Amino acid sequence: MSTRLASGGRFLNRATVQNFVFNGKRLRGFAGDTLASALLANDQMMVARSFKYHRPRGIVAAGPEEPNALFNMGRGARFEPNQRATTTALFEGLECESQNHWPSLEFDIGALNSLAAHVLPAGFYYKTFIHPRAFWKHVFEPIIRHSAGLGKAPQDRDADRYEHLYAFADVLIAGGGIAGLQAACVAGESGARVLLLEQTLHWGGRAVNDGAQIDGAPAQDWIAAALAKLTALPNVTLRLGTTVSGVYDHGYVLANEHVGETTPGDGRPKQRLWRIRAGQIITATGAIERPLSFAGNDVPGVMLAASLRDYLHDYAVSPGDRTVVVTNNDDAYLTAIALKEAGLSVPLIVDARRTLTGPLPQRARDLGIRVEAGWAIAAVKGTRRVTGVSLCMQAGEGGVIEEIACDAVAMSGGWSPVVHLWSHCGGKLLWNPEQAHFHPDPARPPLGADGKGFVRAAGAANGQSQNACADADHAARAALAHLGQTARTDLTLPVLEHPTQAAMAPVWVMPQGANQKLRAKMWLDYQNDVKVSDVQLAAREGYVSVEHTKRYTTLGMATDQGKLSNINGLAVLADSLNEEIPQVGTTTFRPPYTPITLGTLAGEARGEIFQPLRRSPMHEWHSDQGAYFEPVGHWRRPYCYPRGAENHADAVKREVLNTRNALGLLDASTLGKIIVKGPDAGRFLDMLYTGVMSTLPVGKCRYGLMCNENGFLSDDGVVARLDEQTFLCHTTSGGADRIHGWMEDWLQCEWWDWQVFTANLTEQYAQIAVVGPKARTLLERLGGVDVSKEALPFMGWVEGTLGGFPVRIFRISFSGELSYEIAVPAGHGRALWDKLHAEGADLGAMPYGTEALHVMRAEKGFIMIGDETDGTVIPQDLGMSWAISKKKPDYLGKRGQERPHMTDPDRWQLVGLETLDGSVIPDGAYAVAPGSNANGQRHTEGRVTSTYFSPTLGRGIAMGLIRRGPERMGQIVDFPTTTGTTVQARIVDPVFYDKEGAKQNV
Amino acid sequence: MLTLECPYCGIKACETELAPGGQAHLVRSGAGASDDEFEAYMFARTNPKGVHFERWRHAYGCGKWFLAARCTATLEVFGTYPAQTSAPPARILQEISARRPDERAPK
Amino acid sequence: MSDPVAPLTGASFEGYVTVSAATAPMGMITIRADLADPALAQALAATSLPLPGQRRIETTGDASVAWMSPDELLVLVPHGQLGATMAQLNAALSGQHALIVDVSDARALFHIRGVHAAEVLAKICPVDLAPSVFGIGEMRRTRAAQVACALWQSAPGEFHVICFRSVAVYVFDLLKTSAMQGAEAGLFHPA
Amino acid sequence: MRRYSAFAIAREALRYHQGWERAWRAPEPKSSYDVIIIGGGGHGLATAYYLGRNFGITNIAIIEKGWLGGGNTGRNTTIIRSNYLQDPSAAIYEKSRSLYETLSQDLNYNVMFSPRGVMMLAQTHHEVRGYQRTAHANALQGVATEFISPQRVKELCPILNIDGPRYPVLGALWQARGGTARHDAVAWGYARACSDMGMDILQQCEVTAVRRENGQVTGVDTTRGSINCKKLGIVVAGHSGQVAEMAGFRLPVESLALQALVSEPIKPCMDVVVMANTVHGYMSQSDKGEMVIGGGTDGFNNYTQRGSFHHIEETLRALVETFPMISRLKMLRQWGGIVDMTGDRSPIISRTPLGNCFINCGWGTGGFKAIPGSGWAMAELIANGTPGALAAEFGMDRFRQGRFIDESVAAGVAH
């Protein structure tokens, strides 16, 4: 039985009891417990069901390598699946439940899978469910999916928040064991900026529970002293509860700090993602113990030996009263000894090694523990918890010698350095046959921007656990040298001593000659139910690359990412292939080291600050008026301003008619406004626009088109010449930043000898279009600027003070009406807007939105970038040859437009389209031509680009690109709709309204 | 996650402050260029697995374009230099050959 | 004539640092010219503005001038002096290839004050703001989460951030979120 | 070849699965083949398969420098759809999608094609118009798609937040028979079928040079020796530029890193594939329960299979906003692949300056879905020496003529 001992537990605060709920049961633990230790203290041996066979599972580890103890935690908006009990600190009120079973953990229908395990080997689904075809989607896949997944899907929006933090360090140290602490002391005392991050809530790592002595005293003393020293150093930052998650190129490191997890709802961020740039990284991440592969090694109660020791020392929990220890190395003896010393029973140590030479076995025997060398576990007994083991010879085939009753098994198969952080960015590994592990190859580190290694491993992570302090000292000094900093030479190296350990013996399968039946019960990957027999099957079927084996069997793909299973799995694979382990190699280590919530990665960017929202100076007014907004880039522009019960279409109709008949006001502030100035400004704009700008007289405006080098239209707008050397270029709302960047690109990278400066003044000005027959009346009321036809003719501009506001007024029109665009410094924008509304009220002034704008420009046959163009359209397609200079030797896009496909007379060209029945052609409709192509697709001969109901004309109007369109005036084309009907339309001139331009030119 | 030093500001900018701009030292082929020249200018790219000369803009900074020599296989950086440079400067070429004696000069 | 309005005029937030928007518009002028040209330094001297070194912001009296790029300066003056300063600069630089534009209305200005001011900015700007690294008088153009900004420190624990006007609310919200009570990270000073 | 079936499994179960044979042979290279395909990804394997199946050419070597399927085929987010805008794209992707429908039966290998439906969200008016345009085009191209309402979107995918304050869902382009397939199985299934036809799959064999004479390829040098061939197909995705350089020509291709990630597995909560292009994110749930999420592409040339982290962050920001409940799922693993991007982002299936050498590349971020169709078209090109209707528009000469196949125009992206 698993219980809490009456005393001890170095992390516990027994004074504070914490109540929690597991599967509806109210349980108690202490402050300082992890959820796992608290469960064990409550004799909760079985805590989960495995993924595929729904086998009963217990806690096997005490750290992030735990594959089994994953829970649904919390509820409602704080519910989170797959929480790992071993790394979750207990807190008052914690609620959790086990996963992947139905109806209950103890009685689970899915466990039937286990009975069928022999027909569900690795990759069985590739071989079956093939016939009948329809069954896959409707029968097989739903069944597979139903049984997939671990935790439940959360339902509500997350109640917690997350944040990011940028940090910089000379030396970032991952892992606060004695290696990490020593490295931090050396680097910190030498003056480097040090960041030391430890994933658990405690400093010191394994050393204390491993009985290490430093400088002749228990390791704990040295750890405390080192911490005191580090805390006092202003150049050292220390963090507990912060996992280094990933190492990326050029010294970028992600770390995940657990901030408010144990205090839900207190307003603190739940987690904080550190985004660190480090000059050098020392990975002092320790090592992870490996399980042994024997039949039934997954029964609850079978645990890693060192983890069991940790539970005992740290939390005063004994997972069993009678614990059998099984090992291939000396380290596990520390567990046996610790159990014995705690007054618990250790009936037997099963050691696969034939001869035992070290002092630890001797000490165990001296304590009266029975030790059997060359033995192995033949099978574990029990289903929901261990009831005993049967024993055999390691060298044999599993013939049972003896059976022993026990309620826990502590296993140790050796240690694997945590090489993840070393490997994330390409660091390579070496195989150490004595330790049977991979460790970082110092000759092939991950390379930084300078082409040199930027990660160093230290201590157990470097395969140097017995020598951790010296190794860390060395790593820190090398890191400082790399950074060009001098390490202090007057620091003394701590002397580290461990109980002497004799050589381990690699043992991958126990017993060595185990038959297939036994191998089919030896778990490698506990969570994904991958067994020794599965890896052997993969090898037999030719999935011999370690990567194929991984993918075929799913070995190492579970939420622990193979922290426990990988080395054992590839050893089994190597054995099956008769190859050496290093030849087989490892799979790729990828971030994150332990899973990070997506919320943490998204950080603060949620809700209002999900993305920047750009607001015009009049934005608030629009919202107050109940405008319906549409996104234009990151801007929000009013699409229309519905009144009362009006729907959007009605509002647009009203806005159009009011503008045409009286007075409309448009917030055009988002239009791009770029100043281009210099002796070469005219020449520069002549290259940028397809037309000529250098001849534009001061005081005048000219419309221009810009193309990319492929010749495709990319932006358009009106250019005003402010003075001899200065032009103001208007761009589309979405185009301002892009076009400004485009200008700078050419000026800096191609024509850097031209004297031109640019400035993007888009946000300096609010811009208001005053449009309609009463526009002039309104401006005259404001007074201060002569806006008569004579003083300010069409396509002219003036500067002045209008109604007290410093303005620049452009006489341009995108609607076909009399129209003025008024630019005013943004800080005055709202005031001018208010004033125009107030003064224009009796003239019928009303705001109009982007949709009315679109409709009116379509009625006038004006193109819209993004509607008539889509990145494949050249100005020539739009009948805009008038805007293309034939005289200029060159402009951006000219050469591209000369290619054969661009000059093809069969290109689709812009026309107006008038439906025969007055209806509106659906958006995006294509015109069909007779017949089909070789691929069986209907021939097409054009498409609509803009299609609207025109309130002015009371009918549907459209523009479209039609093959040889302009030559085909009056012809009828067919537009099939997606509902099976066809709309017929006549090819007409694209200008539907006021062809002569009489209205705008008054 | 690259860091590149902006030769104008002198700071090591984070990749997220920069905007990439493709191969450097392309010679523009405008009006009058042959089909071959124009196609090459628009589309043919060295795309080396090795040292690449490329354009970057310090977009969230001084706004200036600069050029970098960087290995596409290791992301090692050999140096950055102003965009107003028609060919890789000798300093950069020396750095490359010092660090990569065996690498074929990129075309 | 009405007075121009600064974005979020005077809005302020008390978190574990104080975040506030400028109470009145600041006069801001962008000068684009070759900063290496001695003529520019002379012209600036005529307006009693110093030529800042690379990435520096220099303050004389109530005017400051910041290095923005090798051919760009940002001049900050009280709004009342804007017109006069523009005129002076235009006069001093007349005949030279230079661009002088008023950008006062295109920008929003925020002040972040408190011992943890640098930390709050470190949550949104990928810049090393450690006191030992980011000194007083350094002008840094960078990004605040997803938008461009420029920031400098005028005195210990006193930072200023300029961003585009249209994203003033976004930047203010970002700063507020980062400065929320309970979000102390203890990066440069113990939390 | 021993056929796979439930019966065969039951029989094998009785003897602990000792009787299964290799899925594909591991032969030594012969000195010469009729056709060499460089690249043991999905496209290379499918090319070989259809050369055998449709043209009876089986004296083929497929040369793979690593492990087959280990390139982008083994690291993609497995979205299959054919709702493309331009005719040539719609034709080849629809051919491909329809071949996927019966691929498990054709190969006798369950590739788990799951036509669960793909929706591309329209979150701006511009996107609405773009997808309506695609829906119209698809109707004429014989591709079954429809533009659906926000309510229908919510019914099909309840975890979607359709009234997000920033980008409410305005509708979606829905292809009911788009979906996903098990990526590895596609490579393995083709490999097994190729091997069964007598073709040699040479893994751990890198092509290091392309031998040429008089404008023709004579063979290749590899890390396992020189091998002659009568025809050569280059199908190496991210390494196309490298291999083309060995063959002496330059491609309009750049190699960039594209990333993906998976969450920890959870119980089924999402039955469709959702792509949200305005905010740049897409997601589906695998049959194992992980959320499979596509990240962004770096803007710079990159041959590391890593990519820059900020793309992951941007993607997740978008998806957390679109699917708020995922904020409490955890990223389990992230990785990258090297994608080959052409000048118009559409693929190349083309003759080359060398008479008997053909290239298939440029599938960029979206070629998993194209594997069967592309293999079909490439086989036709290699066998006949001229492209058939499916490949006709995908020649390299289109860049010179300005005859681009641009899919980005309808608010679409390629995955």
Ligand SMILES: Cc1cc2nc3c(=O)[nH]c(=O)nc-3n(C[C@H](O)[C@H](O)[C@H](O)COP(=O)(O)OP(=O)(O)OC[C@H]3O[C@@H](n4cnc5c(N)ncnc54)[C@H](O)[C@@H]3O)c2cc1C
């Ligand atoms: C992250 C990511 C997500 C994606 N998501 C999708 C998606 O959702 N839907 C979709 O349709 N597509 C997607 N794609 C794209 C898709 O993966 C690819 O287009 C497709 O897999 C390409 O297949 P392939 O066979 O051409 O290339 P690969 O699978 O890359 O195969 C090429 C092979 O050539 C080998 N090779 C290279 N050089 C040599 C040499 N010298 N000698 C011998 N062999 C060589 C390589 O080792 C490799 O195995 C995605 C890609 C990535 C990276």
Ligand SMILES: NC(=O)c1ccc[n+]([C@@H]2O[C@H](COP(=O)([O-])OP(=O)(O)OC[C@H]3O[C@@H](n4cnc5c(N)ncnc54)[C@H](O)[C@@H]3O)[C@@H](O)[C@H]2O)c1
């Ligand atoms: N018997 C053995 O073979 C063996 C093996 C390993 C360790 N040890 C013991 O370890 C000691 C060596 O000390 P050490 O410091 O090298 O290792 P350690 O295991 O004591 O410390 C490593 C520390 O790194 C932390 N860590 C791991 N990954 C992390 C990450 N991604 N982010 C943040 N923190 C992370 C761990 O929580 C741990 O505290 C020896 O004294 C010995 O007692 C022994």
Ligand SMILES: Cc1cc2nc3c(=O)[nH]c(=O)nc-3n(C[C@H](O)[C@H](O)[C@H](O)COP(=O)(O)O)c2cc1C
């Ligand atoms: C569709 C898909 C689903 C995946 N699911 C998982 C998974 O459940 N667990 C896992 O560890 N990796 C998963 N992976 C990622 C692979 O482990 C691996 O990272 C990826 O194939 C790239 O290979 P590499 O990381 O070895 O370079 C998945 C990959 C893909 C393409």
Ligand SMILES: [Zn+2]
């Ligand atoms: Zn710069």
